[in-house]
Amino acid sequence: MRKRLCGIGVICLLAGMATTAPAAMAGPAERYLHVKVEDATKGESVNVNVPLSMAEKILPTIHKDNIRNGHVTIGHADMDDVDIRALLDAVRTAPDNEFVTVKEKDQDVRVAKSNGNLVVHVRDGNKGGQKVDITVPMKVVDALLSTAKDNELDISAAIRALSEAGDAVLVTVEDASEHVRIWVDSKGSQE
Amino acid sequence: MILFGKIALGLVGTAVAGAGILCSEGMVEVKVVQRQPEVHHVHVIAPAMLAPIAMHFAPRKNVSQAAAEIQPWMPTIRAALEQLRESDDVTLVEVKEPGEHVRVAKQGGSIVVDVEDHDDTVHVSTPIRAISSTIEQLAATAPST
Numbered sequence A: 001m002r003k004r005l006c007g008i009g010v011i012c013l014l015a016g017m018a019t020t021a022p023a024a025m026a027g028p029a030e031r032y033l034h035v036k037v038e039d040a041t042k043g044e045s046v047n048v049n050v051p052l053s054m055a056e057k058i059l060p061t062i063h064k065d066n067i068r069n070g071h072v073t074i075g076h077a078d079m080d081d082v083d084i085r086a087l088l089d090a091v092r093t094a095p096d097n098e099f100v101t102v103k104e105k106d107q108d109v110r111v112a113k114s115n116g117n118l119v120v121h122v123r124d125g126n127k128g129g130q131k132v133d134i135t136v137p138m139k140v141v142d143a144l145l146s147t148a149k150d151n152e153l154d155i156s157a158a159i160r161a162l163s164e165a166g167d168a169v170l171v172t173v174e175d176a177s178e179h180v181r182i183w184v185d186s187k188g189s190q191e
Numbered sequence B: 001m002i003l004f005g006k007i008a009l010g011l012v013g014t015a016v017a018g019a020g021i022l023c024s025e026g027m028v029e030v031k032v033v034q035r036q037p038e039v040h041h042v043h044v045i046a047p048a049m050l051a052p053i054a055m056h057f058a059p060r061k062n063v064s065q066a067a068a069e070i071q072p073w074m075p076t077i078r079a080a081l082e083q084l085r086e087s088d089d090v091t092l093v094e095v096k097e098p099g100e101h102v103r104v105a106k107q108g109g110s111i112v113v114d115v116e117d118h119d120d121t122v123h124v125s126t127p128i129r130a131i132s133s134t135i136e137q138l139a140a141t142a143p144s145t
Helices: A002-025 A052-061 A084-093 A138-144 A155-164 B002-022 B050-057 B060-086 B128-140
Strands: A032-039 A044-051 A071-073 A097-103 A107-114 A117-124 A131-137 A152-154 A168-174 A178-185 B027-034 B040-047 B090-097 B100-107 B110-116 B120-127
Touching: A032 A052, A044 A052, A052 A155, A052 B060, A071 A155, A084 A138, A084 A152, A117 A138, A131 A138, A138 A152, A138 A155, A152 A155, B050 B128, B060 B128, B110 B128, B120 B128
Parallel strands: none
Antiparallel strands: A032 A044, A032 A178, A044 B090, A071 A152, A097 A107, A107 A117, A117 A131, A131 A168, A168 A178, B027 B040, B027 B120, B090 B100, B100 B110, B110 B120
């Protein structure tokens, strides 16, 4: 009787292991970059869902214009001689703070580093004006700057960092009729 | 009698094996419903393997330009298709307008395109493996540089 109970116990244990093992052994869940553009007045909407693993694998294969091997080259002329790399590096190493605050009659701009994110808010005070919110995890900024060359940003590494970061809303742009949202999560759909 | 039996068995075996090979890359499904001016239904299911085979026999002069243009993008296309094959089912692109709906999705091992507007409904489902072999076949016809 005891042996039989032991046998049943072992079978139950093995069955339990068999059912839980695939879940434990499965790799990390796929992460998706979602883009949603809605125009309420025209009743139009565009949804794009890109598996981040796919973007990560595709980028290094693109060699066109200023994109090479997953790196994008930024010419100083393109940025009005602003050294974008030095700028991002300065933000990366700075403590949490408000870097830029511009308040005008009809526009507010705020650039800050907060809770490990680079945050940009733009508010257009005019009627139906745009509201822009951009949140970029600093890990992504770190990854962008992980290349050896000064005039390059590592987009592949940034996507890798994005897929390792938690669910996040990266960009929202709203005006009177249009609404744009870019975010990352583990859901394959936008429902 | 036994000889006839063996021949029949051979023929049936060959037919089954042929059908198996032909269907090995899955099936392409095209469904079109035209609502205006008259209602027409078209529903075609064909072995996906026919596409790369057809590419093999396509006149080179007609496909050489497309082949040359696609050649530099082959590593990107290969990477994209490989990742698509491995990824979970996902709606890649969805566009909605009043009276129109377009959806491109990965479903099972296929890329599915659904288009619906006032006049027509179109559904095309193509196995990713077949897309891959057809594009490889097309790229192979590019004139060597």
